[in-house]
Amino acid sequence: MKFSLVIVTSPDESRACSRALHFAVAxxxxxxxxxxxFFYARSASLGLPHHDHLGWQGLTQDTAAELILCSASAxxxxxxxxxxxxxxxxxxxMIEAGLYADRVVTFG
Amino acid sequence: MVNQKHWLIILSQPPYASARVLAGLDAAxxxxxxxxxxxxxxxxxxxxxxxxxxxxxxxxxxxxxxxxSMPLYDVESIYIDTTYWQQVNAIPDLDVMPIAPNxxxxxxxxxxxxxxx
Numbered sequence: 107m108k109f110s111l112v113i114v115t116s117p118d119e120s121r122a123c124s125r126a127l128h129f130a131v132a133x134x135x136x137x138x139x140x141x142x143x144f145f146y147a148r149s150a151s152l153g154l155p156h157h158d159h160l161g162w163q164g165l166t167q168d169t170a171a172e173l174i175l176c177s178a179s180a181x182x183x184x185x186x187x188x189x190x191x192x193x194x195x196x197x198x199x200m201i202e203a204g205l206y207a208d209r210v211v212t213f214g
Numbered sequence: 215m216v217n218q219k220h221w222l223i224i225l226s227q228p229p230y231a232s233a234r235v236l237a238g239l240d241a242a243x244x245x246x247x248x249x250x251x252x253x254x255x256x257x258x259x260x261x262x263x264x265x266x267x268x269x270x271x272x273x274x275x276x277x278x279x280x281x282x283s284m285p286l287y288d289v290e291s292i293y294i295d296t297t298y299w300q301q302v303n304a305i306p307d308l309d310v311m312p313i314a315p316n317x318x319x320x321x322x323x324x325x326x327x328x329x330x331x
Contacts, residue, residue: 112329114234114237114331115234146237146241147233147234147237148233178240196244197240197241197244198244198248200241200244201244201245201248201250202248204219204221204245204250204326204327205217205219207327209327210327210328210329212328212329212330212331214234214330214331
């Protein structure tokens with residue numbers, strides 16, 4: 107099954123990012139395909155330099171999964187360039203992933 | 215790939231709780247603009263977002279007015295959970311459909327994707 111994940115709360119205010127990462131790892135272990143993780147609203151603050159990106163970057167090493175910071179949210183947090191393995195894009199990217207995905211799961 | 219899916223956006227936050235409701239409305243508008251079928255459900259205390267005279271933070275958009283503009287973005291249906299609806303003195307002329315809590319499951323079952331804010 108193809109999955110797309112949407113996270114809406116920041117790593118500083120909840121464990122949603124952490125739970126989403128664990129979920130993504132479990133998906134792959136179960137043989138599912140992860141299309142995209144969209145960091146929306148306050149979760150885009152994960153792109154700030156002081157956050158740990160290694161776990162997320164590990165997800166993209168042997169899959170085509172996209173890690174996307176919402177462009178409007180990234181701008182709100184003053185993020186001008188995305189960390190390695192991440193990209194910045196608009197809500198259209200989230201909707202497009204939903205066209206391919208069997209399930210879209212929200213965390214937050 | 216199917217070019218159109220049915221997205222259900224569920225808003226559950228009461229007024230002043232967070233900006234998540236506006237994030238959900240932005241997602242609904244984006245889905246509508248990209249030609250998707252979109253429904254919005256205000257659940258639980260989120261229905262108080264529609265209270266007449268509800269003020270928003272000066273830097274935020276007004277939730278009820280944003281909801282009223284949804285038809286411009288081809289958002290086809292706005293559902294209101296009836297749990298607290300009788301207590302809401304809602305702004306007039308808002309085209310919403312009351313739905314009993316025990317029917318929400320049907321609404322979710324009919325959607326391809328459900329996003330919760």
